[in-house]
Amino acid sequence: MEKITQVLCAAMDGGHLIRIIFAGKRRKSIAYKKVTLRPVTIRGEYMYQAEYHYDKKVTHTNIPYFEGIDFAQKLIAEAFKQVNILTETEDLQILAAKPDKPKITRQPAKRTRDTLEHNRRKQYLIEDGTPCEFLIELGVMSPEGKVFQKHYAKFRQINRFLEIAEDSFEHLPADGTLRIIDFGCGKSYLTFALYYYLKLMRHRDVEIIGLDLKEDVIRFCNQTAEKLGYHELKFLIGDIADYESDGADMVVTLHACDTATDYALINAVRWHSKVILSVPCCQHELFSQIRNDIHEPMLKHGIIKDKFTELLTDALRGLKLEAVGYDVNMIEFTSLEHTSKNIMIKAVLPEHPGQASMQKAQKEYETLRDLYQVRPTIDILRQDI
Numbered sequence: 001m002e003k004i005t006q007v008l009c010a011a012m013d014g015g016h017l018i019r020i021i022f023a024g025k026r027r028k029s030i031a032y033k034k035v036t037l038r039p040v041t042i043r044g045e046y047m048y049q050a051e052y053h054y055d056k057k058v059t060h061t062n063i064p065y066f067e068g069i070d071f072a073q074k075l076i077a078e079a080f081k082q083v084n085i086l087t088e089t090e091d092l093q094i095l096a097a098k099p100d101k102p103k104i105t106r107q108p109a110k111r112t113r114d115t116l117e118h119n120r121r122k123q124y125l126i127e128d129g130t131p132c133e134f135l136i137e138l139g140v141m142s143p144e145g146k147v148f149q150k151h152y153a154k155f156r157q158i159n160r161f162l163e164i165a166e167d168s169f170e171h172l173p174a175d176g177t178l179r180i181i182d183f184g185c186g187k188s189y190l191t192f193a194l195y196y197y198l199k200l201m202r203h204r205d206v207e208i209i210g211l212d213l214k215e216d217v218i219r220f221c222n223q224t225a226e227k228l229g230y231h232e233l234k235f236l237i238g239d240i241a242d243y244e245s246d247g248a249d250m251v252v253t254l255h256a257c258d259t260a261t262d263y264a265l266i267n268a269v270r271w272h273s274k275v276i277l278s279v280p281c282c283q284h285e286l287f288s289q290i291r292n293d294i295h296e297p298m299l300k301h302g303i304i305k306d307k308f309t310e311l312l313t314d315a316l317r318g319l320k321l322e323a324v325g326y327d328v329n330m331i332e333f334t335s336l337e338h339t340s341k342n343i344m345i346k347a348v349l350p351e352h353p354g355q356a357s358m359q360k361a362q363k364e365y366e367t368l369r370d371l372y373q374v375r376p377t378i379d380i381l382r383q384d385i
Helices: 002-013 065-078 113-121 133-137 149-166 189-201 215-228 259-270 302-323 355-371
Strands: 017-025 034-042 045-053 058-064 080-087 090-095 103-108 178-183 206-212 233-237 250-257 275-281 327-332 343-348
Touching (some): 002 065, 002 090, 002 103, 017 065, 034 058, 045 065, 058 065, 133 215, 189 206, 189 233, 189 250, 206 215, 259 275, 259 302, 275 302
Parallel strands (some): 178 206, 178 250
Antiparallel strands (some): 017 034, 034 045, 045 058, 080 090, 090 103, 327 343
Protein backbone atom coordinates (compact mmCIF):
# COMPACT_ATOMS: atom_id res chain seq x y z
CA MET A 1 0.00 0.00 0.00
CA GLU A 2 3.00 2.33 0.18
CA LYS A 3 2.64 3.69 -3.37
CA ILE A 4 -1.10 4.14 -2.90
CA THR A 5 -0.55 6.00 0.36
CA GLN A 6 1.91 8.36 -1.32
CA VAL A 7 -0.60 9.17 -4.06
CA LEU A 8 -3.41 9.71 -1.55
CA CYS A 9 -1.28 12.00 0.61
CA ALA A 10 -0.20 14.12 -2.35
CA ALA A 11 -3.77 14.48 -3.62
CA MET A 12 -5.52 15.02 -0.29
CA ASP A 13 -2.95 17.27 1.39
CA GLY A 14 -2.19 19.41 -1.64
CA GLY A 15 -5.30 21.60 -1.42
CA HIS A 16 -6.45 20.79 -4.97
CA LEU A 17 -8.64 17.72 -4.45
CA ILE A 18 -12.10 17.72 -6.08
CA ARG A 19 -13.26 14.18 -5.35
CA ILE A 20 -12.18 10.54 -5.09
CA ILE A 21 -14.34 7.75 -6.53
CA PHE A 22 -13.98 4.20 -5.20
CA ALA A 23 -15.48 1.44 -7.39
CA GLY A 24 -14.98 -2.16 -8.48
CA LYS A 25 -16.08 -4.16 -5.44
CA ARG A 26 -13.67 -6.73 -4.09
CA ARG A 27 -16.53 -8.93 -2.87
CA LYS A 28 -20.18 -9.28 -3.84
CA SER A 29 -21.12 -9.10 -0.17
CA ILE A 30 -20.19 -5.40 0.00
CA ALA A 31 -23.55 -3.63 0.25
CA TYR A 32 -22.75 -0.39 -1.60
CA LYS A 33 -21.72 -0.13 -5.25
CA LYS A 34 -19.31 2.76 -4.94
CA VAL A 35 -18.19 5.50 -2.57
CA THR A 36 -17.24 9.08 -3.40
CA LEU A 37 -15.16 11.25 -1.09
CA ARG A 38 -14.91 15.03 -1.36
CA PRO A 39 -13.67 17.90 0.81
CA VAL A 40 -16.37 20.05 2.42
CA THR A 41 -16.58 22.85 4.97
CA ILE A 42 -19.22 22.33 7.64
CA ARG A 43 -19.77 25.09 10.21
CA GLY A 44 -16.33 26.44 9.51
CA GLU A 45 -14.55 23.09 9.83
CA TYR A 46 -12.75 21.49 6.90
CA MET A 47 -13.82 17.82 6.58
CA TYR A 48 -14.43 15.06 4.07
CA GLN A 49 -17.87 13.84 3.10
CA ALA A 50 -18.24 10.20 2.07
CA GLU A 51 -21.22 9.37 -0.15
CA TYR A 52 -22.23 5.68 -0.18
CA HIS A 53 -24.13 4.57 -3.29
CA TYR A 54 -26.48 1.59 -2.80
CA ASP A 55 -28.89 0.12 -5.34
CA LYS A 56 -31.83 2.21 -4.17
CA LYS A 57 -30.41 4.88 -1.87
CA VAL A 58 -27.46 7.16 -1.16
CA THR A 59 -26.18 7.92 2.35
CA HIS A 60 -23.61 10.39 3.64
CA THR A 61 -21.02 10.38 6.42
CA ASN A 62 -18.80 13.28 7.47
CA ILE A 63 -15.20 12.42 8.35
CA PRO A 64 -12.68 14.60 10.23
CA TYR A 65 -9.96 15.96 7.99
CA PHE A 66 -7.17 14.14 9.79
CA GLU A 67 -8.93 10.77 9.31
CA GLY A 68 -9.40 11.16 5.54
CA ILE A 69 -6.30 9.30 4.35
CA ASP A 70 -6.86 6.38 6.74
CA PHE A 71 -10.47 6.17 5.58
CA ALA A 72 -9.40 6.03 1.91
CA GLN A 73 -6.73 3.42 2.61
CA LYS A 74 -9.22 1.17 4.38
CA LEU A 75 -11.72 1.39 1.52
CA ILE A 76 -9.02 0.35 -0.96
CA ALA A 77 -7.69 -2.47 1.21
CA GLU A 78 -11.08 -3.94 2.12
CA ALA A 79 -13.74 -2.89 -0.37
CA PHE A 80 -12.68 -1.53 -3.79
CA LYS A 81 -10.12 -2.29 -6.48
CA GLN A 82 -10.44 0.86 -8.61
CA VAL A 83 -9.87 4.43 -7.48
CA ASN A 84 -10.24 7.59 -9.56
CA ILE A 85 -8.78 10.75 -8.03
CA LEU A 86 -9.88 14.05 -9.60
CA THR A 87 -7.88 17.16 -8.75
CA GLU A 88 -7.66 20.64 -10.23
CA THR A 89 -4.39 19.80 -11.96
CA GLU A 90 -4.58 16.13 -12.92
CA ASP A 91 -6.71 12.96 -12.91
CA LEU A 92 -5.30 9.75 -11.48
CA GLN A 93 -6.50 6.18 -11.65
CA ILE A 94 -5.35 3.43 -9.30
CA LEU A 95 -6.03 -0.20 -10.22
CA ALA A 96 -5.41 -2.09 -7.01
CA ALA A 97 -6.45 -5.69 -7.48
CA LYS A 98 -3.22 -6.28 -5.56
CA PRO A 99 -2.78 -3.25 -3.27
CA ASP A 100 0.95 -3.94 -2.92
CA LYS A 101 1.39 -3.80 -6.70
CA PRO A 102 -0.99 -1.09 -7.93
CA LYS A 103 -1.13 0.26 -11.47
CA ILE A 104 -1.22 4.05 -11.35
CA THR A 105 -1.92 6.24 -14.38
CA ARG A 106 -2.05 10.02 -14.65
CA GLN A 107 -3.42 12.48 -17.18
CA PRO A 108 -4.15 16.22 -17.26
CA ALA A 109 -7.40 17.31 -15.62
CA LYS A 110 -10.36 17.41 -17.99
CA ARG A 111 -12.16 20.23 -16.18
CA THR A 112 -11.80 23.78 -17.45
CA ARG A 113 -10.79 26.61 -15.20
CA ASP A 114 -14.20 28.24 -15.69
CA THR A 115 -15.92 25.13 -14.34
CA LEU A 116 -13.72 25.12 -11.26
CA GLU A 117 -14.33 28.83 -10.65
CA HIS A 118 -18.09 28.33 -10.98
CA ASN A 119 -18.03 25.59 -8.35
CA ARG A 120 -16.01 27.73 -5.98
CA ARG A 121 -18.29 30.75 -6.29
CA LYS A 122 -21.16 28.75 -4.83
CA GLN A 123 -19.21 28.25 -1.60
CA TYR A 124 -17.15 31.39 -1.00
CA LEU A 125 -18.30 34.34 1.10
CA ILE A 126 -16.18 36.61 -1.09
CA GLU A 127 -16.67 35.54 -4.70
CA ASP A 128 -14.23 35.32 -7.54
CA GLY A 129 -15.61 37.40 -10.41
CA THR A 130 -17.10 40.12 -8.19
CA PRO A 131 -14.81 43.10 -7.49
CA CYS A 132 -13.77 43.32 -3.83
CA GLU A 133 -12.02 46.57 -3.00
CA PHE A 134 -9.53 45.39 -0.40
CA LEU A 135 -8.48 42.35 -2.47
CA ILE A 136 -7.94 44.63 -5.46
CA GLU A 137 -5.86 47.03 -3.38
CA LEU A 138 -3.77 44.18 -1.91
CA GLY A 139 -3.07 42.75 -5.37
CA VAL A 140 -5.07 39.52 -5.00
CA MET A 141 -7.78 40.47 -7.50
CA SER A 142 -7.94 42.47 -10.73
CA PRO A 143 -10.10 45.63 -10.94
CA GLU A 144 -12.64 43.51 -12.84
CA GLY A 145 -12.92 41.12 -9.91
CA LYS A 146 -10.84 38.23 -11.26
CA VAL A 147 -8.56 36.54 -8.72
CA PHE A 148 -5.01 36.31 -10.04
CA GLN A 149 -3.95 32.70 -10.45
CA LYS A 150 -0.78 33.13 -8.37
CA HIS A 151 -2.89 34.42 -5.45
CA TYR A 152 -5.67 31.85 -5.58
CA ALA A 153 -4.33 29.98 -2.57
CA LYS A 154 -4.40 33.24 -0.59
CA PHE A 155 -7.97 33.83 -1.81
CA ARG A 156 -9.01 30.39 -0.56
CA GLN A 157 -7.31 31.03 2.78
CA ILE A 158 -9.17 34.31 3.26
CA ASN A 159 -12.51 32.66 2.59
CA ARG A 160 -11.66 29.73 4.84
CA PHE A 161 -10.88 32.17 7.65
CA LEU A 162 -14.14 34.05 7.12
CA GLU A 163 -16.11 30.80 7.22
CA ILE A 164 -14.58 29.99 10.61
CA ALA A 165 -15.09 33.53 11.87
CA GLU A 166 -18.69 33.64 10.64
CA ASP A 167 -19.48 30.55 12.68
CA SER A 168 -18.26 32.42 15.77
CA PHE A 169 -20.21 35.65 15.32
CA GLU A 170 -23.29 34.30 17.10
CA HIS A 171 -21.26 34.47 20.31
CA LEU A 172 -20.51 38.19 19.90
CA PRO A 173 -22.79 41.01 21.12
CA ALA A 174 -25.74 41.38 18.77
CA ASP A 175 -25.87 45.18 19.07
CA GLY A 176 -23.41 48.02 19.40
CA THR A 177 -19.85 48.35 18.17
CA LEU A 178 -17.77 45.19 17.90
CA ARG A 179 -14.22 45.64 19.14
CA ILE A 180 -11.65 43.32 17.58
CA ILE A 181 -7.88 43.11 18.03
CA ASP A 182 -5.59 41.20 15.67
CA PHE A 183 -2.28 40.45 17.38
CA GLY A 184 0.66 39.93 15.02
CA CYS A 185 -1.40 41.06 12.04
CA GLY A 186 1.43 41.09 9.47
CA LYS A 187 0.32 42.34 6.05
CA SER A 188 -3.24 41.95 7.34
CA TYR A 189 -5.07 40.20 4.51
CA LEU A 190 -7.31 38.58 7.11
CA THR A 191 -7.70 41.76 9.18
CA PHE A 192 -8.94 43.60 6.10
CA ALA A 193 -11.19 40.64 5.34
CA LEU A 194 -12.79 40.82 8.80
CA TYR A 195 -13.46 44.54 8.40
CA TYR A 196 -14.88 44.12 4.91
CA TYR A 197 -17.13 41.25 5.92
CA LEU A 198 -18.45 42.75 9.16
CA LYS A 199 -18.69 46.39 8.10
CA LEU A 200 -19.60 46.21 4.44
CA MET A 201 -21.34 42.84 4.13
CA ARG A 202 -22.93 42.44 7.58
CA HIS A 203 -23.34 46.20 8.23
CA ARG A 204 -22.02 46.03 11.80
CA ASP A 205 -20.32 48.90 13.57
CA VAL A 206 -16.75 47.82 14.26
CA GLU A 207 -13.47 49.03 15.72
CA ILE A 208 -10.61 46.80 14.58
CA ILE A 209 -6.98 47.20 15.60
CA GLY A 210 -4.06 45.33 14.03
CA LEU A 211 -0.88 45.10 16.08
CA ASP A 212 2.58 44.18 14.78
CA LEU A 213 6.24 44.96 15.48
CA LYS A 214 7.19 45.75 11.87
CA GLU A 215 7.07 49.48 11.24
CA ASP A 216 7.02 49.23 7.44
CA VAL A 217 4.14 46.73 7.52
CA ILE A 218 2.09 48.92 9.87
CA ARG A 219 2.71 51.97 7.71
CA PHE A 220 1.58 50.09 4.59
CA CYS A 221 -1.57 48.78 6.30
CA ASN A 222 -2.57 52.21 7.62
CA GLN A 223 -2.06 53.76 4.20
CA THR A 224 -4.17 51.05 2.61
CA ALA A 225 -6.95 51.41 5.18
CA GLU A 226 -6.99 55.19 4.67
CA LYS A 227 -7.09 54.80 0.88
CA LEU A 228 -10.05 52.42 1.16
CA GLY A 229 -11.87 54.66 3.59
CA TYR A 230 -11.82 52.00 6.32
CA HIS A 231 -11.88 54.58 9.09
CA GLU A 232 -12.57 52.15 11.94
CA LEU A 233 -9.56 49.99 11.03
CA LYS A 234 -6.28 51.06 12.63
CA PHE A 235 -2.81 49.51 12.77
CA LEU A 236 -0.35 50.06 15.61
CA ILE A 237 3.28 49.17 16.28
CA GLY A 238 3.57 47.20 19.48
CA ASP A 239 4.50 44.06 21.38
CA ILE A 240 1.69 41.69 22.29
CA ALA A 241 3.14 41.09 25.76
CA ASP A 242 3.12 44.81 26.64
CA TYR A 243 -0.10 45.85 24.88
CA GLU A 244 -2.74 47.50 27.04
CA SER A 245 -6.36 48.11 26.07
CA ASP A 246 -9.82 48.53 27.50
CA GLY A 247 -10.66 45.17 25.96
CA ALA A 248 -12.03 43.45 22.88
CA ASP A 249 -15.04 41.32 22.03
CA MET A 250 -12.91 39.20 19.71
CA VAL A 251 -9.17 38.50 19.67
CA VAL A 252 -7.44 37.14 16.59
CA THR A 253 -3.85 35.94 16.67
CA LEU A 254 -2.60 34.29 13.51
CA HIS A 255 1.06 33.28 13.22
CA ALA A 256 2.13 34.97 16.47
CA CYS A 257 5.46 33.31 17.20
CA ASP A 258 6.15 31.18 20.26
CA THR A 259 5.06 32.78 23.57
CA ALA A 260 3.50 35.79 21.77
CA THR A 261 0.48 33.53 21.28
CA ASP A 262 0.30 32.92 25.03
CA TYR A 263 0.34 36.63 25.83
CA ALA A 264 -2.41 37.22 23.27
CA LEU A 265 -4.52 34.50 24.91
CA ILE A 266 -3.81 35.93 28.38
CA ASN A 267 -4.92 39.39 27.25
CA ALA A 268 -8.08 37.95 25.71
CA VAL A 269 -8.99 36.17 28.94
CA ARG A 270 -8.23 39.29 30.99
CA TRP A 271 -10.69 41.23 28.81
CA HIS A 272 -13.28 38.43 28.94
CA SER A 273 -13.27 38.39 25.14
CA LYS A 274 -16.18 36.38 23.79
CA VAL A 275 -14.29 34.84 20.85
CA ILE A 276 -10.64 33.88 20.38
CA LEU A 277 -9.25 32.63 17.05
CA SER A 278 -5.59 31.68 17.37
CA VAL A 279 -3.27 29.95 14.90
CA PRO A 280 0.03 29.52 16.77
CA CYS A 281 3.41 28.98 15.14
CA CYS A 282 7.03 28.48 16.15
CA GLN A 283 6.23 26.78 19.47
CA HIS A 284 9.79 26.43 20.79
CA GLU A 285 9.30 27.10 24.49
CA LEU A 286 8.83 23.49 25.62
CA PHE A 287 11.56 22.00 23.42
CA SER A 288 14.27 22.59 26.05
CA GLN A 289 11.98 21.84 29.00
CA ILE A 290 10.31 18.54 28.20
CA ARG A 291 11.40 15.50 30.22
CA ASN A 292 9.76 12.07 30.17
CA ASP A 293 11.64 8.81 30.64
CA ILE A 294 9.02 6.69 28.87
CA HIS A 295 9.05 8.89 25.78
CA GLU A 296 12.82 9.42 25.71
CA PRO A 297 13.31 6.97 22.78
CA MET A 298 11.01 9.22 20.76
CA LEU A 299 12.21 12.58 22.11
CA LYS A 300 15.86 11.83 21.31
CA HIS A 301 15.06 12.64 17.67
CA GLY A 302 15.04 16.41 17.30
CA ILE A 303 12.48 16.61 14.49
CA ILE A 304 10.02 14.37 16.37
CA LYS A 305 10.63 16.22 19.62
CA ASP A 306 9.93 19.52 17.88
CA LYS A 307 6.63 18.34 16.38
CA PHE A 308 5.56 16.68 19.61
CA THR A 309 6.25 19.75 21.75
CA GLU A 310 4.27 21.89 19.28
CA LEU A 311 1.23 19.66 19.78
CA LEU A 312 1.79 19.53 23.54
CA THR A 313 1.98 23.33 23.69
CA ASP A 314 -1.35 23.75 21.91
CA ALA A 315 -3.01 21.00 23.95
CA LEU A 316 -1.97 22.76 27.17
CA ARG A 317 -3.20 26.09 25.84
CA GLY A 318 -6.57 24.56 25.01
CA LEU A 319 -6.94 22.96 28.44
CA LYS A 320 -5.97 26.18 30.21
CA LEU A 321 -8.61 28.12 28.26
CA GLU A 322 -11.18 25.49 29.22
CA ALA A 323 -10.06 25.81 32.84
CA VAL A 324 -10.98 29.52 32.81
CA GLY A 325 -14.40 28.91 31.27
CA TYR A 326 -13.99 28.83 27.49
CA ASP A 327 -15.42 26.23 25.13
CA VAL A 328 -12.50 25.15 22.94
CA ASN A 329 -12.24 23.44 19.56
CA MET A 330 -9.06 22.59 17.67
CA ILE A 331 -9.66 22.83 13.93
CA GLU A 332 -7.59 22.66 10.76
CA PHE A 333 -6.55 25.96 9.21
CA THR A 334 -4.24 26.38 6.22
CA SER A 335 -1.43 28.75 7.13
CA LEU A 336 0.30 29.74 3.91
CA GLU A 337 2.86 31.95 5.62
CA HIS A 338 4.54 29.07 7.43
CA THR A 339 3.41 25.50 6.77
CA SER A 340 0.85 23.70 4.66
CA LYS A 341 -1.07 22.68 7.79
CA ASN A 342 -1.75 24.32 11.07
CA ILE A 343 -4.03 24.12 14.06
CA MET A 344 -6.46 26.86 14.94
CA ILE A 345 -7.52 27.20 18.56
CA LYS A 346 -11.12 28.42 18.48
CA ALA A 347 -12.41 29.44 21.91
CA VAL A 348 -15.76 31.00 22.80
CA LEU A 349 -16.89 32.19 26.22
CA PRO A 350 -20.38 30.96 27.15
CA GLU A 351 -22.75 33.00 29.31
CA HIS A 352 -22.50 30.54 32.18
CA PRO A 353 -19.32 28.42 32.14
CA GLY A 354 -19.64 25.11 33.96
CA GLN A 355 -17.58 25.03 37.14
CA ALA A 356 -17.27 21.25 37.10
CA SER A 357 -15.89 21.18 33.55
CA MET A 358 -13.51 24.04 34.40
CA GLN A 359 -12.15 22.14 37.39
CA LYS A 360 -11.81 18.98 35.31
CA ALA A 361 -9.86 20.87 32.63
CA GLN A 362 -7.55 22.41 35.22
CA LYS A 363 -6.82 18.99 36.69
CA GLU A 364 -6.15 17.56 33.21
CA TYR A 365 -3.89 20.52 32.47
CA GLU A 366 -1.84 19.98 35.63
CA THR A 367 -1.57 16.22 34.98
CA LEU A 368 -0.34 16.72 31.42
CA ARG A 369 1.99 19.56 32.39
CA ASP A 370 3.57 17.58 35.22
CA LEU A 371 3.82 14.38 33.18
CA TYR A 372 6.24 16.13 30.82
CA GLN A 373 7.81 18.37 33.49
CA VAL A 374 7.16 21.61 31.64
CA ARG A 375 6.10 25.11 32.69
CA PRO A 376 4.67 26.91 29.65
CA THR A 377 3.94 30.63 29.67
CA ILE A 378 0.21 29.92 29.58
CA ASP A 379 0.65 28.48 33.09
CA ILE A 380 0.30 32.00 34.54
CA LEU A 381 -3.29 32.17 33.26
CA ARG A 382 -5.72 32.02 36.16
CA GLN A 383 -9.48 32.17 36.44
CA ASP A 384 -9.33 35.46 38.33
CA ILE A 385 -7.39 37.33 35.61
